[in-house]
Amino acid sequence: MATAIIGIGNLGGTVARELASGGEPVILSASSQAKAKKAAAQIGSAASAALNNRDAVQRADNVVFALWLDPMREVIDEVADLLPGKLVIDPSNPVSVAADGTLTRTLPEGESSGELVATLLPQGTRFAKAFGSMGATMLASNAFRQPQRAVLFYATDDATAASEVQRLIRVAGFDPAPAGGVAKAGRIEVGGDLHAWGGLNGRLIDIDEAALLVGPAERASVVAK
Numbered sequence: 001m002a003t004a005i006i007g008i009g010n011l012g013g014t015v016a017r018e019l020a021s022g023g024e025p026v027i028l029s030a031s032s033q034a035k036a037k038k039a040a041a042q043i044g045s046a047a048s049a050a051l052n053n054r055d056a057v058q059r060a061d062n063v064v065f066a067l068w069l070d071p072m073r074e075v076i077d078e079v080a081d082l083l084p085g086k087l088v089i090d091p092s093n094p095v096s097v098a099a100d101g102t103l104t105r106t107l108p109e110g111e112s113s114g115e116l117v118a119t120l121l122p123q124g125t126r127f128a129k130a131f132g133s134m135g136a137t138m139l140a141s142n143a144f145r146q147p148q149r150a151v152l153f154y155a156t157d158d159a160t161a162a163s164e165v166q167r168l169i170r171v172a173g174f175d176p177a178p179a180g181g182v183a184k185a186g187r188i189e190v191g192g193d194l195h196a197w198g199g200l201n202g203r204l205i206d207i208d209e210a211a212l213l214v215g216p217a218e219r220a221s222v223v224a225k
Contacts, residue, residue, distance in 0.1 A: 001025055004060035006053055008039045010136040011091060012066025015172065017142045020046035022171035026225065029056035054079055062087040062111030062164065063091060064131065069094065069106060069113055076120050087164050093130030093190040103190060103197075114155060114185025123201045126161040129179075130154035130169065133188040134196040134204075136189045142204055143173030150174055150204040153188040157181040176211035 007014040016026045020043045028043075029050040030036040036049035044198060050056035057079045066074050069092055076083075093108055094107035094116075101113040114129035121127055131139070133153045142150045152166045152174040162178065169176035177196055179187045186192050191201030194213060205213070211222040 001061045003062040004056040005064045007066035014136040014140045015131050017043055018172040024171045025200050027049055027056045028060050029053045057082045064089045068077045075153045080122050083122055087126040087161050089128050089130050095190050111188035112189055114182055118182050128154055128156035129166040129185040130165045148206045151177045151210045151215045153177050153179045153194050155179045155182055179224050
């Protein structure tokens with residue numbers, strides 16, 4: 001298995017490093033191949049640079065679009081014919097960040113970026129919302145936490161996607177916990193009750209607390225893992 005990371009800014013670069021440190025081959029695509037090559041060299045032998053976005057998707061089983069929503073729309077259009085049969089992972093949040101750090105919501109209240117992205121994907125693409133329930137700094141500093149791992153939440157309607165995203169979350173050094181289907185994606189986006197910059201107020205939680213916070217159906221899945 002291999003995972004493409006399209007967009008290697010703060011979050012994308014962190015996800016790439018954590019996956020690679022856990023042994024997952026990662027294929028990096030950035031605004032230029034030179035940037036992708038530099039990032040791959042810094043990460044090490046598990047990382048390689050793609051020629052472009054299409055090359056990254058073609059070489060991967062899973063694709064993480066670590067992009068803001070507007071650029072993500074463009075990239076999805078660019079690679080849409082290559083996506084069926086692959087797992088697309090969306091870590092995006094429906095916000096923009098001003099120079100002073102102020103967050104502004106970019107979608108109507110009640111609409112999640114996960115729900116939006118799911119509608120943009122061609123039929124046959126598997127989809128999961130994951131790797132966006134905490135910021136890049138928290139993600140980088142809390143991977144492989146001991147004695148009990150921190151939780152990363154995910155949302156998907158696809159059982160096969162759930163199994164694979166659980167694997168990737170574990171590879172990255174966290175415990176996976178389901179928030180529910182894509183309709184619940186807003187819970188794990190900025191401002192949501194299961195996001196570090198929302199109801200969790202900057203706290204990390206472990207799998208036991210996660211089981212108390214999710215719905216009854218998801219709780220059974222958390223306990224079983």
